[in-house]
Amino acid sequence: MPTLTVSGLTVAYGSGGYVVRPLDNLHLERLLARGRERSGLRLIPKRQAIHGVRAALARGECVGILLDQNAGRAGVFVPFFGHLASTSRSLAVLALKTHAPVVPAFVRRLSGGEHLITLDPPLPLVVTGNLDQDIALNTACFTQTIERHVRAQPEQWFWVHRRWKTRPG
Numbered sequence: 813m814p815t816l817t818v819s820g821l822t823v824a825y826g827s828g829g830y831v832v833r834p835l836d837n838l839h840l841e842r843l844l845a846r847g848r849e850r851s852g853l854r855l856i857p858k859r860q861a862i863h864g865v866r867a868a869l870a871r872g873e874c875v876g877i878l879l880d881q882n883a884g885r886a887g888v889f890v891p892f893f894g895h896l897a898s899t900s901r902s903l904a905v906l907a908l909k910t911h912a913p914v915v916p917a918f919v920r921r922l923s924g925g926e927h928l929i930t931l932d933p934p935l936p937l938v939v940t941g942n943l944d945q946d947i948a949l950n951t952a953c954f955t956q957t958i959e960r961h962v963r964a965q966p967e968q969w970f971w972v973h974r975r976w977k978t979r980p981g
Contacts, residue, residue: 829854829868830876831861831902861902862909869912876917877903879951880958880969882977889980890952892959898978904950907937914950916957920968932957 832848832855835841848855856864856875868875879900887898907914913934920928935957938949962969 828874828876829856829864831856831858831865831878833858858902862906865906866910869910874915875912877906879903879954880962880975881973882975884978887978888948888951890948890955892955892975893962895976896980897955897976898980899951899955901947901951903954904947907950908939908943908946911937914954916954916961918961918968920965930961 830853834857835844845855853876854864854868854873856868865875877900881900883898883900885898886901888901888904889896890899891897892899903914906912914937915934916932918930918932920930922928935950935953938946938953940946940949
């Protein structure tokens, strides 16, 4: 299996998985799942993420988790473009539990239908011993990284998503 080394970290990239929330429309979900699986990636249902992620990491695979979506009331509110945005706690929780490095990856559309994947160096995890604080601090760090990339190329981000839909109480 081919490997990729980023800042001294070597990972397998011929396969892997990413955490997904199934679409509400079953027909569209089946169509999208077929396309995703054709690429060789393993789909990890959001509701079973901890087991699927741990299994993929144990095999030395990469795991993708989208973090720029509204997480509703289950999320943690962190700054994003000057506003608090409900953001999934999952990446911080998984990184803290598994000690897996968090390597930000961004896909940029190029002319002619090609794409360029950019990997940042692994982000250092903050571990204070206070789990809620660690989740909030790490999620804020991850979100700042996303914001930096979006600011650099805002035309690449999917602005239609209602990122700030859920407001703090």
